[in-house]
Amino acid sequence: MLLLRGSLSKHSKTVASRVSKRGQPCRTLATSSDEPLVKTALNTLHKQLGGDMVPFAGYELPVLYKGDNGGVMKEHLWCRADGKCSLFDVSHMGQLKWHGKDRATFLEKIVVGDIGGLKDGAGCLSLVTNASGGIIDDTVITNAGDYVYMVVNGATKFGDMKHFQEQLDQFDGDVTMEYLEDSMQLLAIQGPGAAAAVSKLLPDAFDLERMAFMTGTNTTLDGIDGCRITRCGYTGEDGFEIAMPAENAESIAAKLLEDETVNPTGLGARDSLRLEAGLCLYGHDLNETINPVEATLAWTMGGPKGRRRTEGGFLGVEHILKPDGKLQKVAKKRVGIMGMKAPAREGAEIYDVTGETKIGVVTSGTFSPCLKRPIAMGYVDTGLSKAGTEIRIKVRGKMQNAAVTKMPFVESRYYRVPE
Numbered sequence: 001m002l003l004l005r006g007s008l009s010k011h012s013k014t015v016a017s018r019v020s021k022r023g024q025p026c027r028t029l030a031t032s033s034d035e036p037l038v039k040t041a042l043n044t045l046h047k048q049l050g051g052d053m054v055p056f057a058g059y060e061l062p063v064l065y066k067g068d069n070g071g072v073m074k075e076h077l078w079c080r081a082d083g084k085c086s087l088f089d090v091s092h093m094g095q096l097k098w099h100g101k102d103r104a105t106f107l108e109k110i111v112v113g114d115i116g117g118l119k120d121g122a123g124c125l126s127l128v129t130n131a132s133g134g135i136i137d138d139t140v141i142t143n144a145g146d147y148v149y150m151v152v153n154g155a156t157k158f159g160d161m162k163h164f165q166e167q168l169d170q171f172d173g174d175v176t177m178e179y180l181e182d183s184m185q186l187l188a189i190q191g192p193g194a195a196a197a198v199s200k201l202l203p204d205a206f207d208l209e210r211m212a213f214m215t216g217t218n219t220t221l222d223g224i225d226g227c228r229i230t231r232c233g234y235t236g237e238d239g240f241e242i243a244m245p246a247e248n249a250e251s252i253a254a255k256l257l258e259d260e261t262v263n264p265t266g267l268g269a270r271d272s273l274r275l276e277a278g279l280c281l282y283g284h285d286l287n288e289t290i291n292p293v294e295a296t297l298a299w300t301m302g303g304p305k306g307r308r309r310t311e312g313g314f315l316g317v318e319h320i321l322k323p324d325g326k327l328q329k330v331a332k333k334r335v336g337i338m339g340m341k342a343p344a345r346e347g348a349e350i351y352d353v354t355g356e357t358k359i360g361v362v363t364s365g366t367f368s369p370c371l372k373r374p375i376a377m378g379y380v381d382t383g384l385s386k387a388g389t390e391i392r393i394k395v396r397g398k399m400q401n402a403a404v405t406k407m408p409f410v411e412s413r414y415y416r417v418p419e
Contacts, residue, residue: 040091041185041249049257049264057155059092062266072268076369078191079235079265079273080410085191086235086265087256094157095180095243098148102173107148110167111139112292112301112314118143123214123230127292127300128152128160133319134288135295136163138280140232140241142216149216149228151186151241153282167315185249190239190273192413193261198229198240201255213238213414222255224248234270236277236412272366275375278336278407284346285334285363285377291320294330294379332360333385336377336407337393340400343367343374344393350380353390355399360384362393368409375409376402 037060046053050070051062064072079086098107104116113126123142127135137156142149152160164177189198195208201222202208211217216230226245233239244252256262271281280286280295292298298320301308308314309325322328337344343365350360360380368375376393384391389404 038092038182040089041182041246042089042091042187042253045250045253046089046264051264051266054267056267057092057153059154061089061092062264064266064268065264069263072266072272073369075263075265075269076272078263079237079269080191080370083193083196084261084263085189085194085197085237085239086269087253087262088188088190088265088270089185089253090154090188090241091182091185091249092154093186094152094154094160095184095186096150096152096161097144097178097180098150098175099146099178100173100175102171103148103175106168106171106173106175107141107150108308108313109171110164110315111141112308112320113141114302114306114308115141115143115148117307120145121215121217123149123216123232125214125300127297128163129292129314129316129320130163130288131316132288133291133316135282135286135290135292135297136160136288138282138286140214140230142230144216144218144228149230151230156282183246184243185246186241186243187249187253187256188233188239188241189256189262190233190235191237194237194239195415197256197259197262198242200259201252202229210417211415212417221248221252224252227252231415234277234279235273236279236408236410236414237273238413238415272369275364275366275377276368276370276408276410277412278377278409280334280377281364290379291316291330293320293327294332294334296334298327329382331382332379333382334363334377334379335385335387336375336405336409337362337365337391337402338373338375338405338409339402340374340376340393340395342395342400344376344395344400344402348376348378349394350378351392351394351399352384353392355392359391370410375405377407380404 046062050066052064053060054063078084107115111126113124128137137160139152218228221227228243230241344362345365348362362376362378365376387406392399393402
């Protein structure tokens with residue numbers, strides 16, 4: 001999600017897992033709801049595998065698994081190990097199909113990306129914005145030929161669809177929104193061994209070597225029709241998101257897990273992996289008051305001469321771009337942070353090097369299993385956002401020295417098609 005996947009809703013009973021120095025999850029409870037938790041089609045399988053089930057985005061999902069290869073630290077390191085890969089249940093995400101001849105035109109009113117320019121099978125990360133230019137959600141959008149396929153975050157999907165419907169009511173054109181509800185489930189398989197593991201379930205004629213990053217297609221999986229595969233992910237590694245009919249999800253997951261290189265992985269490692277990759281978690285690093293420039297995600301609109309930069313046309317564009325297509329100046333920017341002796345968690349205050357002037361706040365923080373040191377992400381005053389800038393962070397009431405750092409913290413290994 002390079003891709004930004006996952007979300008914590010302040011309106012649902014949610015557990016966020018953070019990795020402590022000992023590699024154990026430190027759980028942070030969000031505001032609870034009286035609504036019963038939704039179970040994915042893999043709920044029974046998770047429990048059979050030793051999943052430690054917790055509330056997340058209104059669903060019951062595993063934060064980690066118990067066993068020889070379980071626990072946040074082991075699950076995290078497995079995903080980055082050569083020849084290995086991790087299997088995540090991301091069925092809480094919202095899957096949508098957009099139909100009608102004006103679907104791309106409509107989508108370009110609600111997201112910042114160049115949807116009309118996507119070739120058949122090509123996808124992109126984009127941002128849903130509001131009238132103030134704030135980010136309502138992040139989404140992966142793919143041109144599926146006769147429809148557009150969209151995946152949005154689980155905790156925001158109903159709010160997203162309410163927003164989409166409001167915009168549809170004002171749109172004069174041929175477009176309809178189809179929510180796949182629970183009829184389709186979604187798995188993510190991530191890591192250096194992902195392609196080898198997935199290839200065993202794909203048709204013999206399917207050439208994964210020629211499948212580029214951020215492309216997708218309909219296919220069969222283990223002989224089952226109605227499936228879809230997209231080369232993308234939320235870990236910084238090569239990997240795929242695979243959608244399949246709910247009634248076949250358990251059998252496909254079990255088939256993947258027969259491969260000894262595939263390890264079931266929970267929310268805890270998913271969070272630490274995405275932070276090492278410098279990727280945002282909606283509801284923490286992104287929200288409706290943060291715009292794409294502040295989030296350093298202006299690249300989702302294309303380069304300086306990209307069509308969306310020059311034409312605009314999306315909600316809140318005047319708060320994001322100047323009339324000439326250049327970026328509006330912002331007072332704060334998202335940065336990476338390293339150098340602390342102890343992890344700086346969400347909400348930790350950031351100060352200038354003197355320790356006297358507050359300049360920002362941490363939005364995500366953890367202990368990096370790969371780097372064996374604390375890492376964090378947050379927002380600081382734009383004038384102090386340059387990599388190498390010395391800062392101080394208040395952690396548990398004590399000031400710690402730190403520095404603004406480039407991201408990703410761990411080098412990304414997204415797939416490139418051989419020339």
